[in-house]
Amino acid sequence: MDTITIDQIIDKHQCEASSLIQILLDIQSENHWLPKEALERVSEKLDVPMSQIQHITTFYKSFSLVPRGRHEVHVCMGTACHVRGAQRVLDSVTEQIGIGPGETDVDLKYSLETVNCIGCCALGPVMVVDGEYHGNITPAQVAETFKNYE
Amino acid sequence: MSELLLQIDGKEVTARSGATILEAAASVGISIPTLCHHEKLEAHGGCRICSVEVDARGRTSVVAACLYPVEQDLVVRTRTRKLERIRKSLVEMMLAHAPDSEVLQSLAQEYGADRDRFEKEISFCIHCGLCVRYCAEIKKKNAVGFIDRGPRKEICFIPEIAARECWECKECFPLCPTSALQAAFVLVKALTFPSDAD
Numbered sequence: 001m002d003t004i005t006i007d008q009i010i011d012k013h014q015c016e017a018s019s020l021i022q023i024l025l026d027i028q029s030e031n032h033w034l035p036k037e038a039l040e041r042v043s044e045k046l047d048v049p050m051s052q053i054q055h056i057t058t059f060y061k062s063f064s065l066v067p068r069g070r071h072e073v074h075v076c077m078g079t080a081c082h083v084r085g086a087q088r089v090l091d092s093v094t095e096q097i098g099i100g101p102g103e104t105d106v107d108l109k110y111s112l113e114t115v116n117c118i119g120c121c122a123l124g125p126v127m128v129v130d131g132e133y134h135g136n137i138t139p140a141q142v143a144e145t146f147k148n149y150e
Numbered sequence: 151m152s153e154l155l156l157q158i159d160g161k162e163v164t165a166r167s168g169a170t171i172l173e174a175a176a177s178v179g180i181s182i183p184t185l186c187h188h189e190k191l192e193a194h195g196g197c198r199i200c201s202v203e204v205d206a207r208g209r210t211s212v213v214a215a216c217l218y219p220v221e222q223d224l225v226v227r228t229r230t231r232k233l234e235r236i237r238k239s240l241v242e243m244m245l246a247h248a249p250d251s252e253v254l255q256s257l258a259q260e261y262g263a264d265r266d267r268f269e270k271e272i273s274f275c276i277h278c279g280l281c282v283r284y285c286a287e288i289k290k291k292n293a294v295g296f297i298d299r300g301p302r303k304e305i306c307f308i309p310e311i312a313a314r315e316c317w318e319c320k321e322c323f324p325l326c327p328t329s330a331l332q333a334a335f336v337l338v339k340a341l342t343f344p345s346d347a348d
Contacts, residue, residue, distance in 0.1 A: 049286065049292030049295070050292065050295075050308050050310075050311070051282070051285075051286070051293070051294065051295025051296075051306075051308055052292070052295060054295055054297055054306065054308065055295050055296050055297060058297040058298045058299070
């Protein structure tokens with residue numbers, strides 16, 4: 001991620017230290033994760049100490065300090081999804097994209113994460129790819145779904 | 151600054167408005183145990199070992215003496231059964247993290263805390279924040295900070311800043327009520343300069 005993009009994001013928030021989390025979120029959504037160079041730039045521009053940025057980025061689970069794929073895959077393992085076969089969906093996803101929960105593939109295409117409930121239990125089992133919900137999904141449909149992602 | 155009259159453990163105490171209960175008590179020689187308090191730093195209210203009972207606005211409540219500002223006619227009790235029970239439990243919980251801390255052991259003796267009440271989870275750190283706040287407020291270097299949260303929260307040096315600033319300073323070491331800080335620094339030192347480790 002280049003400095004110009006980072007500076008644009010920071011400038012969009014008027015360089016306000018109080019917008020720190022919003023800036024970090026914007027960088028994260030642009031780049032999928034927070035590289036150290038980006039955090040150093042933010043620290044410098046906003047005059048916020050690195051220790052504080054580190055505290056915030058490790059506190060919130062939505063921030064990632066390690067590389068993440070372009071497509072974020074979440075498989076719900078909540079109770080309702082679990083009894084309707086979430087484990088088989090997860091196995092199928094793992095087989096399809098070749099990575100386990102919490103992992104990112106080498107091409108930085110996918111990151112897989114399990115979640116404990118996404119609040120739409122009636123649709124279970126549910127898989128979310130880049131914020132798009134795939135409800136009542138079967139292991140057989142998983143392969144079909146991933147064909148649409150580049 | 152107006153003077154306020156309050157009562158601490160039955161003693162009449164005058165204090166200036168804006169002072170905390172802890173400061174007012176210290177002025178008449180009543181000692182309240184503290185762990186996260188440092189006179190040069192902003193009050194933190196993290197360890198809660200300074201909890202005292204106050205009667206204010208018609209009710210009794212337990213508050214942190216290092217944060218609570220004095221009020222006119224406030225009645226404060228620093229030693230009651232309830233407070234001893236609270237402090238005992240707090241010390242027991244902190245001992246699970248730092249069982250060999252001398253400060254905690256002397257508090258444990260005072261309040262009859264059982265060192266082995268809770269399963270040991272030795273992290274050495276009791277999250278008093280003294281090192282983090284000292285580095286930020288006094289030294290203004292921000293070389294050490296907290297990372298993560300809840301049970302995984304710990305102190306962490308920023309290697310780049312630590313390598314530059316900490317060698318000469320090390321002023322935060324004696325502040326630590328346990329030995330966590332020194333251990334963390336030694337770790338950073340080892341990671342930053344692997345050749346110096348031996």
